[in-house]
Amino acid sequence: MNHLPLIIKREYLTKVRNKSFIIMTFLSPIIFVGIFALVAYLSSLNNDTVRNISILDESGLFANEFTNSSTTHYKILSGTSLADAKKEAESTEIYGLLYIPKTENLESLSKEITFYSEDSPSLSLMGNINDILEREVNTLKLKEAGIDSETIKDLHINISANQETFKGMETSKLGAGLKLGFGGLAGYLLFMFIIIYGNMIMRSVIEEKTSRVIEVIISSVKPRVLLLGKIFGTTLAGVTQFLVWVILILILMAAVTSIFGIDPTSVSASGQAIEKTVDGGTQQLIQEVMMEINNLPIANLIIMFILFFVGGYLLYASMYASVGAAVDSETDTQQFMMPILMPLILAVYVGIFTVIDNPHGTVSQVFSYIPFTSPVVMLMRIPFGVPLWQQIISVVILFATFVGMVWFAAKIYRVGILMYGKKPTYKEIFKWLKY
Template sequence: MNHLSLIIKREYLTKVRNKSFVIMTFLSPFIFVGIFALVAYLSSLNSDTIRRISVLDNSGLFIEEFNSSPHSQYKILQNITLDEAKKQAEKEDINGLLYIPKTERLEDLSKGITFYSEDSPSLSMMGDINNLLESKANALKLREAGIDAETIKNLHINIDANQETFQGKETSKLGSGLKLAFGGAAGYLLFMFIIIYGNMIMRSVIEEKTSRIIEVIISSVKPRLLLLGKIFGTTLAGITQFLIWVVLIVVLMTVVTSVFGIDPAAGSPSQQIMENKVEGGAQQVLQDIMVEINNLPILNLILMFILFFVGGYLLYASLYAAVGAAVDSETDTQQFMMPILMPLILAVYVGFFTVIDNPHGTVSQVFSYIPFTSPVVMLMRIPFGVPLWQQLISVVLLFATFIGMVWFAAKIYRVGILMYGKKPTYKEIFKWLKY
């Protein structure tokens, strides 16, 4: 075990002292925050864009509906033909011309209303125009039938059923959204961590193998200890880099938002929705969010996130190390990467498309026990309330599989690490397991 600690220390120091590792550790947060700030700035510019639309309403039914706002300006055209209006619109700096013909029946309006523009208009702008016209047309149709639209509106009842568990704990749609967001972020973070640092382990093994340094090391250290040392050492280096990223990103985001005055949410749909709420509504939403966050089992989420994160990474890291030992170059790894990536991709798809619909369904439960998919799927299920015994069974299965996978990978590692000049097949690797 003394050799194991030495190997872990060597792997860790080799990684953190590498120039490219140091550069990317400190450069990546600046790139991330820079892109984020650029997107926020461009979104704020986009939200400040004023829509200028000319309206030729020959029906005379919708003129009063087109009221200008800070983001939309309407110019009502009168005593002018359609051709003249189109020529005038082409010369002016506007988004387009909305033409509403005069028809005998309201039903014919939908076939005659046309929006003329130089290029294809945005979906949001056309959606706003269509909603405005549809609302007014329906009100007019009700009036034709002798029905008061305002009376129907007042008679309409909105129902938002309260949600509560059998134990009396209140839940809500907002809470479900927050749980899904946490689970999705945790699963995706693990997925990316495995991809990035699993490849780092694989490249490390390939480099030592091709430089023949491994022949010297293997003479005094058992392959299994060397494999574990590489996995743990690279894992610690990855965690160090990740923690530095988190600290730097938080600091840089604070500086960017306070010094440059960039609002990360500017121009986003959520920001626009908040702006449209009545006074006090935004504060109520924030209060609801804080209440839902306090209702989350924070301690359980943190502990299980650490266990599944570590267990899932170690499991896949052993496979990456085995692949690195079996080949001579990164180009030869492609045929072995698909069987490793498929369970991860499957876990992400099952998590996002099954857990969202039914977090306690049969499919979600089965995949949350399978060690190759449980780190992602179970992390996405836990916020929705998974019994502790199910979580513990999944964790035990995960780490037991990791121990077995280390034995499996060490078999391949022991033989493959000294094999040169030949691209192995699955059949040959299977034979190595018998040695």
């Protein structure tokens, strides 16, 4: 084991000094922020687009219902036919024509209103128009029945039930969304980290094996020590690259938003939705978000995120290293990748389809103890309140499995790194475990 620090250092320096590693370390954040800035810029352009809509209301019922917004301007037409209105809309920069015919009753009217446009209109725009029409038609229908619609509106009460645990902790839909967002982000980061840097370990083993460098190293170092050194060294290189990405992305995001004046929170919204967004509502939303963040077990989340992140990566990294030792080229790894990727994919699906619906259900609990799925599933469950003893048991099982997987991988590594010119099968690998 006295060679382990030297192997870790060698592996780490080899990775961080690699030209492609350096280029991608600095280029990836630039590409990411560039794409983000482009999307935000295009979104802001889309928000600045004003849609001009003509309204031909032959019924005379909706003349005062459509009000202009910052993105939608309405023009009421009168004294013209539908054919002339359509020709005018096609010959000028009119986004669309809303035709409301005159009918005998409201039931017929609701089926004959038509929106004409050159292309398919946006869903948000049509949703807003339909809401306006439906609200007014329902009001008129109530008046026909002799019911005062304003009285009904005054008597209507909106109910939003408060959410609180038996221990007195308040919860909400927003809080559940934040918890789900944290769990999903943590699981996604781990999934991507395993895929990216697990493949890096596998390629590193294959390169040393094909260059015969490994034959010199293995003469003075035990396979298990060499395997651990490659895993830990590549892990440190990956963590270094990840931290550089985070720092550069934060710096570049701040620079882009300040220099170009791009609002990163800008999203495409309809005119009616924009009208509803007021400063007071935004401030209240921010206060609710901060309150929900304060209610989260931040310390528990950070500690367990680190433990499951490290444990999950080390477990899968040892599997990637054993695959690299068993083959001669990267093309031969495909037959062995499915057993590695399937538990990861299963963990993501279990997290999405079971944790969201019932984070404390039987399926969620079982998969949060299985070491090949627990790093993703348990990270998604923890924000919803998992007892500490369950978290500890899951972490212990995870790291114990890692130790066992290292022993398992070392046996494959010991034989595989000296095997050349033959594609191994599962049957042969199983024999290697007996040596």
